[in-house]
Amino acid sequence: MRERCHIFVEGIVQGVGFRSFVYTLAMRKSLGGCVFNDSNGVVIELEGERADLKTFLECLSDNPPALASIDRIVHGSAPAKGETTFRIAGSRPEAQRRALVSPDVSTCADCLAELFDPRNRRYHYPFINCTNCGPRFTIIKNVPYDRQSSTMADFPMCADCRSEFDDPTDRRFHAQPNACARCGPNVRLLDAAGAVIVTTDPIEQSAQVLQEGAIVAVKGLGGYHLACNAFDSEVVARLRKRKSRENKPFALMAPDFDRVKWVCRIDPEEEALLCSRNRPIVLLRIGEPSRLAPQVAPGHRFLGMMLPYTPLHYLLLKAVNQILVMTSGNLSEEPVAYEDAEALQRLGQIADYFLVHDRAIHVRCDDSVVRSVDGQEMIVRRSRGYAPRPIALAVPFKDPILACGAHFKNTFCLAKEHYAFVSQHIGALENYETFESFENTIAHFKYLFGTEPSIVAHDMHPQYVSTQYALELKGVTQVAVQHHHAHIVSCMAEHGLEGPVIGVTFDGLGYGEDGAIWGGEFFVATLVDYERRAHFRYIPLAGGDVAIRQPWRVALAYVIDTFETDPVLLGLPGWEGIGRGKLTLVQAMITRRLNTVSTSSCGRLFDAVASIVGLRHEVTYEGQAAVELESAALDGVEDRYAFEINQGSCWEIDLRPAVRNIVHEARNGEAIGVISAKFHNTVVSVIVEVSKRLREQEGLRQVCLSGGTFQNLYLLERVIPALRNCGFEVFRNIQVPPNDGGISLGQAVVASRKVQRSSSCA
Ligand code: ZN
Ligand code: ZN
Ligand code: FE
Secondary structure, three states: OEEEEEEEEEEEEHHHHOHHHHHHHHHOOOEEEEEEOOOOEEEEEEEHHHHHHHHHHHHHHHOOOOOOEEEEEEEEOOOOOOOOOOOOOEOOOOOOOOOOOOOOOOOHHHHHHHOOOOOOOOOOOOOEEEEEEEEOOOEEEEOOOOOOEEEHHHOOOHHHHHHHHHOOOOOOOOOOOOOOOOOOOOOOEOOOOOOOOOOOOHHHHHHHHHHOOEEEEEEEEOOEEEEEEEEOOOHHHHHHHHHHOOOOOOEEOOOOOHHHHHHEEEEEEHHHHHHHHOOOEEEEEEEOOOOOOOOOOOOOOEEEEOHHHHHHHHHHHHHOOOOEEEEEEEOOOOOOOOHHHHHHHHHHOOOOOEEEOOOOOOOOOOOOOEEEEOEEEEEEEEOOOOOOOOEEEEEEEEEEEEOOOOOOOOEEEEEEEEEEOOOOOOEEEOOEEEHHHHHHHHHHHHHHHOOOOOOOEEEEEEOOOEEEEEEEHHOEEEEEOOOOHHHHHHHHHHHHOOOOOOOOEEEEEOOOOOOOEEEEEEEEOOOOOEEEEEEEEOEEEEEHHHHHHHHHHHHHHHHHHHHHHOOOOOOOOHHHHOOOHHHHHHHHHHHHOOEEEEOHHHHHHHHHHHOOOOOOOOOOOOOOOOOOOOOOOOOOOOOOOOOOOEEEOEEEEOOHHHHHHHHHHHHHHOOOOHHHHHHHHHHHHHHHHHHHHHHHHHOOOEEEEEEHHHOHHHHHHHHHHHHHHHHOEEEEEOOOOHHHHHHHHHHHHHHHHHHHHHHHOO
């Protein structure tokens, strides 16, 4: 007795070998029918014996293709039509676009084997790929995803490639970027002025100039990199100078995993992240002694390391046979270059050569950065390999929403139904190029995911460009979301929590409802509201943004708050160097509250301690002092400093007793590593103590930790077990960054809930 069955599959099911998989499965069971893509996913019509249909469905949900990610399978039965053959039908675009777009995927093992097989027709072909690997998000212009709607449209397939593409049993069946040296994109080597260098092997030639100490701009998947030999101090220093990047660490790419172990200490979880098909940059402990150029990551205990993820990288790294600096192709602060003409123009002053190719990058997408904490991934920057995979939420969004994110480390989030599409890393919205990237990527996401948002969420900071962008949009409901509430909700939403929870959010800065800069906050939070229950005691931040670049200004505020005198008079190390004149001036600003803003920022507290102990008085990038303070912290120190919690409607966490002790110890020459560890332990105690008091009052057991400070490994690795030991259930961000890169997800959820509540009240 034959039956007919109609199946609809939703999720990342296009461009991942899904139809080929379905075809093979149907053929094996002798089922009739067809499979095709539509704008929402994959549709399967099946006809056969009831038992076979049942097994088919089981295989579909239990063993889908490696890259597929199924969110939902809906099926229903229909009368049999007598179909006995199975075919793959053409895509059917529909009015509503819901199909998901796969992130870019690193080269798979099968393609890699062919790449280095001299008998294979794609031997050394730098764009080899198949349905299980290759570019996706960065080349897709439109959905449903096929070759014509990607930047591969410019390359008609040769007969050999076409026959693979058309053969449902081939692993390149409908691999949209399928190509070979005869029909596909190819590489060229250019000099700094853009003139082609005549060579039979541009990759081999690039490797040679790299070995000779050149800086080469390499066109990758989502943008250009700047590459140079990581063991050559002279060239790394030259790259820093030309890129105007003083101290911020450079990422590295190693030819293979063994070479990573030369320079890093690595555990199995880190290895898994490094080798995953997302191929992020993984932050790894630097091994001792390090033979890398000291300019690669000055003052850091961690290195950003990645493995090759495109065939071009594999070929280049194999030819160089050396670890390379692979830093984003931009001048400091600008977005990464991804268009060829623009890259030549912007990077011409930095790079000596350009290794380019003629497959266009449609979307800019930086490398992602992750680390392993407690055996679990922590995302520091969510971009290539991760975006635009949506975060699936337990409760659907009623109306489509755009959340504009924060100012630094900006991402935006487009949300509809069960999905939150968090964009790739956009960056600090501080220059026109980055803002343009923000606007264009929003337009692309709206188009790709077929959504016109009716609600727009934004930060409360009136001067954020993202806020101004949101407020200028017409015909939408605008919802302001407090920065730290968004942090907490990003964590709650990921874990499906409705709250109320104890929300601990520590970061550099976020606009508070009282006009102060918040950043050391304890909330009792739900998805729609929060109560601010405790925060670090306010100190005056002298000179606003200048105080972020000059931690000594924050240190001065803490010292004055504690001692009513300045650090030089207290005999603190390195303070004479700041200059009497500057100190007197800023001291006056602080005592008279001139050009100051009050802050409870935890990031600034870390800055202050770094400066008080003489570790760093000025920084060249945000978070530098805090990272160096963390790097200095010694293991095995159990002590901490005292602090007070002053009662009131909102508790004030008073760290003056700690500052008093830190000053005392710094003056008496106590090791920075010991002071740093004790300070970190103090912050752990603050979190545990305040959480316990909130539990006593509210009976809450769940604690969510979010905000940039929670990228601090020393802190996180101590506070999580400490809270658990006290019986708390602890949550942190897993799928989005705890820093401002995760804010947009929280904003989307809060705004959605606020609008729902106000419409149900109306
Ligand atoms: Zn492959
Ligand atoms: Zn071909
Ligand atoms: Fe923040």
